[in-house]
């Protein structure tokens with residue numbers, strides 16, 4: 278049984294894609310069969326995993342609109358245990374076309390049923406909004422992983438995200454749970470980071486990952502080479518942190 | 532005649548709100564009458580300017596759906612020459628309700644006509660997407676200011692944004708021009724930043740602001756006090772940079 282994890286936060290630039298790409302690679306390195314789904318029209322997880330967006334014929338767009346079976350859009354990556362379903366800017370069109378469809382929130386959940394059990398983990402990278410693409414991801418998911426930058430504006434949006442998760446639990450997906458909150462881009466020299474960390478750990482006791490992702494330039498360099506950080510610089514603090522996170526998630530699965 | 536500037540980039544977390552709030556405050560300090568419009572349901576520009584979102588009755592949501600006149604939703608701020616039109620998460624509803632309206636892309640432009648000439652500058656903070664709210668901002672604007680983080684994923688989205696601007700120029704707003712690209716969160720010790728800066732300045736010669744906004748922790752601390760950085764720490768590098776930017780924009784208007 279695959280564990281389906283949506284990586285979501287409507288606040289922009291908090292590390293959703295960086296977490297999706299590097300957690301997926303770390304799980305794959307631990308021999309867990311992993312499928313990474315890019316649900317963001319920006320397609321950052323696609324290029325960050327080494328795929329050339331210009332060369333793609335079939336993407337998540339085609340699977341969401343039933344123009345192709347999801348098995349046809351799954352691509353291999355440099356890591357044997359890691360597959361990816363890519364995205365391109367066409368995906369913006371899917372959001373508009375789905376608005377008038379029946380069961381518009383359940384399309385992703387429906388198309389995943391045929392392939393999800395070939396994997397141990399399915400990770401879904403979400404765009405920075407609470408629109409139909411993110412709602413499809415939350416409806417398909419077992420858990421939601423919330424990357425949170427240790428900054429004021431990122432804290433401000435947390436309440437809205439938790440409200441949306443609650444609405445989804447009531448109407449569309451009663452089994453959805455909050456996996457944990459992941460603190461990202463943590464800079465130990467910065468007071469604001471410590472303040473935010475203390476506040477989050479107090480309010481959300483037991484729902485914050487032990488692993489904290491440090492601010493580390495290797496994490497922002499790796500995507501320009503189209504690779505996860507563990508292939509770019511395995512010894513970096515960024516790489517170690519995401520390997521720790523993968524271990525923590527695998528152990529929680531028990 | 533007011534100059535209407537949309538601050539837009541669908542990539543998340545690149546400094547749109549930080550630029551909107553601090554540029555507006557800097558223009559107001561230079562005695563330019565400025566109106567800041569928050570078009571993002573996250574409402575970060577609203578709280579970053581010191582307004583309490585929970586206490587607001589009328590917002591941009593009501594003006595966009597013609598439930599209130601825009602003059603009724605304009606609020607004063609701590610700076611005499613700065614007014615703000617606030618936003619709350621209700622604004623997500625406006626995007627859905629506008630989809631089926633007639634001139635759905637021109638609502639903001641229409642409602643602004645009655646008040647824009649009371650100001651020298653109107654700044655519009657956009658959400659991290661190319662949906663109807665951002666399209667309304669680009670249709671209402673004279674120019675678009677593009678904040679760009681010096682990172683790989685931010686560069687990747689630039690082409691898509693420029694395509695959208697071109698489409699708007701053709702169909703909805705022929706007078707729309709690209710104001711300039713603003714490099715944000717620049718860290719001189721980081722090679723990637725220098726690489727991105729060189730590449731952008733080469734490709735977009737003459738369309739990049741001289742002023743570069745440095746990474747400066749005071750910029751991320753100021754919002755938690757509900758104030759622009761020039762009221763929080765006028766001597767900081769972040770504050771100086773946005774005052775320089777305001778001066779550059781005022782001179783360009785010359």
Ligand SMILES: Nc1ncnc2c1ncn2[C@@H]1O[C@H](COP(=O)(O)OP(=O)(O)OP(=O)(O)O)[C@@H](O)[C@H]1O
Pocket residue numbers: 288289290291292293294295296317321403404405461462463490491492493494496497498500515541542543544659682683684685
């Ligand atoms: N821990 C980190 N240390 C340094 N840089 C980081 C870290 N995590 C992410 N980054 C960089 O910060 C930027 C924002 O991260 P990312 O794109 O992953 O966020 P996101 O939430 O997916 O953004 P969006 O909302 O646009 O989808 C990227 O340029 C990324 O390379």
Ligand SMILES: Nc1ncnc2c1ncn2[C@@H]1O[C@H](COP(=O)(O)OP(=O)(O)OP(=O)(O)O)[C@@H](O)[C@H]1O
Pocket residue numbers: 287288289290405428429430431542543544545546547548549550571575657658659715716717744745746747748750751752754769
């Ligand atoms: N020059 C800077 N130095 C340090 N921190 C900054 C700087 N500019 C912005 N920040 C911080 O980085 C984060 C992202 O900035 P901001 O929220 O302004 O981006 P945005 O593009 O408006 O994000 P969104 O896409 O969610 O609307 C914020 O927490 C902000 O305080």
Ligand SMILES: [Mg+2]
Pocket residue numbers: 293294295317321403404
């Ligand atoms: Mg992303």
Ligand SMILES: [Mg+2]
Pocket residue numbers: 547548549571575657658
């Ligand atoms: Mg913003």
